[in-house]
Amino acid sequence: MKMTDYSNKVVLAPMVRISTLPLRLLSLEYGADLVWTEETVDKKIIGCERKVNPATGVIEYKKNNRLVFATHPDERNHVIFQIGTADPDLALQAALTVKEDVAGIDVNCGCPKKFSIHAGMGAALLSNQPVLKKVRCRHVGVKVVTDLVTDFQILENLVQNSGLPVTCKVRILETPEKTRELVKMIEGTGVKAITVHCRTKDMRSSERAKWDALKDIVENVKTIPVVANGDVFEHEDVQKLKDHTNVSSAMIARGAEYNPSIFRKEGKLPVVDVIKAYLKKCVEVDNLPQNTKYCMLSMDKEKGHHTRSEIYDKMTHTKSHPSFCKLFGMEEFYEKERAEQESRKKAASPQDDEASQPPKRKLEEQEDDASAERVVKLAKTEQDNIEQPMPKATVEV
Numbered sequence: 156m157k158m159t160d161y162s163n164k165v166v167l168a169p170m171v172r173i174s175t176l177p178l179r180l181l182s183l184e185y186g187a188d189l190v191w192t193e194e195t196v197d198k199k200i201i202g203c204e205r206k207v208n209p210a211t212g213v214i215e216y217k218k219n220n221r222l223v224f225a226t227h228p229d230e231r232n233h234v235i236f237q238i239g240t241a242d243p244d245l246a247l248q249a250a251l252t253v254k255e256d257v258a259g260i261d262v263n264c265g266c267p268k269k270f271s272i273h274a275g276m277g278a279a280l281l282s283n284q285p286v287l288k289k290v291r292c293r294h295v296g297v298k299v300v301t302d303l304v305t306d307f308q309i310l311e312n313l314v315q316n317s318g319l320p321v322t323c324k325v326r327i328l329e330t331p332e333k334t335r336e337l338v339k340m341i342e343g344t345g346v347k348a349i350t351v352h353c354r355t356k357d358m359r360s361s362e363r364a365k366w367d368a369l370k371d372i373v374e375n376v377k378t379i380p381v382v383a384n385g386d387v388f389e390h391e392d393v394q395k396l397k398d399h400t401n402v403s404s405a406m407i408a409r410g411a412e413y414n415p416s417i418f419r420k421e422g423k424l425p426v427v428d429v430i431k432a433y434l435k436k437c438v439e440v441d442n443l444p445q446n447t448k449y450c451m452l453s454m455d456k457e458k459g460h461h462t463r464s465e466i467y468d469k470m471t472h473t474k475s476h477p478s479f480c481k482l483f484g485m486e487e488f489y490e491k492e493r494a495e496q497e498s499r500k501k502a503a504s505p506q507d508d509e510a511s512q513p514p515k516r517k518l519e520e521q522e523d524d525a526s527a528e529r530v531v532k533l534a535k536t537e538q539d540n541i542e543q544p545m546p547k548a549t550v551e552v
Contacts, residue, residue, distance in 0.1 A: 161348035168408035177436035186418035209503035353385035369400035
């Protein structure tokens with residue numbers, strides 16, 4: 156079995172559209188110890204064909220010529236693949252599909268979004284209720300039966316059969332007693348760590364994370380690291396969180412979305428410098444331009460300085476990697492990188508060259524630039540209207 160240490164780490168959280176390959180690579184470069192992928196539903200990754208793009212070195216998992224998951228050898232020992240699942244067998248198949256390219260598997264038991272819980276995934280697993288499972292019986296066909304499939308069975312199946320370190324990410328429950336029971340049962344499945352988002356499934360991100368809830372969890376989970384997630388916006392917040400709760404490790408979500416250089420012990424870099432570094436990663440791995448734009452427009456929106464800047468306005472009207480590079484004075488880098496990619500592509504065999512053709516991306520990421528801009532502006536508007544600045548030195552007690 157692969158060995159991944161989850162103790163005393165600072166890690167990147169799984170975030171839809173944000174925790175894609177370029178941001179993961181950049182976060183590692185800035186000092187992140189481990190990086191979680193965005194959630195991928197089990198059925199989406201099962202059946203994918205694995206190919207290496209000779210132009211970029213990116214390992215592409217594709218189905219029907221659509222890119223489902225992209226990774227790179229530079230993150231192989233640090234990337235944790237998060238699965239959205241409600242079925243032990245499908246979870247195992249998904250894990251085995253990507254086994255050779257990841258450092259661990261994480262089961263999403265905390266996402267409160269409708270798209271996740273309506274299928275019995277994410278936070279729906281926290282209820283530990285029976286779910287409906289289809290089974291095929293010989294000479295009978297498909298019938299629906301009640302099967303006690305829980306997050307614990309999913310975790311046990313992965314632990315026993317995947318050959319990978321397994322973790323899961325949960326949220327706190329309505330009472331300390333329920334949360335304590337949940338994490339103790341998860342610990343008993345043999346997972347290597349448990350991540351706790353310090354909010355209930357009904358809490359909004361604008362509500363301050365309940366750091367105090369972690370103290371009881373850490374006192375009761377004795378054999379594995381507890382990773383805390385919630386309201387880490389500066390690197391020094393990591394130590395404050397650990398001092399306040401005694402957790403082993405910290406997971407950073409929005410803090411890294413706003414500025415991934417948060418992982419630097421020396422302090423964050425100016426956001427424009429970070430955007431340039433991020434853009435370089437996007438060009439190097441041939442990232443989907445819409446995703447590149449979405450992530451760059453998401454940076455530094457916590458304080459709003461960047462979103463009100465002239466450069467931000469120009470970015471909203473830019474659509475392609477060469478145009479972005481021109482905007483930031485990186486034309487020479489772009490031309491050189493593209494020339495090197497073409498050279499590597501031509502040097503590859505005809506079969507590999509055919510495999511390197513740009514694949515279609517996930518359907519949910521096939522949004523036009525106007526849509527991406529609307530999403531970011533909507534999030535910014537909601538934040539301006541709802542969230543209040545949280546004093547960096549204070550926590551809820």
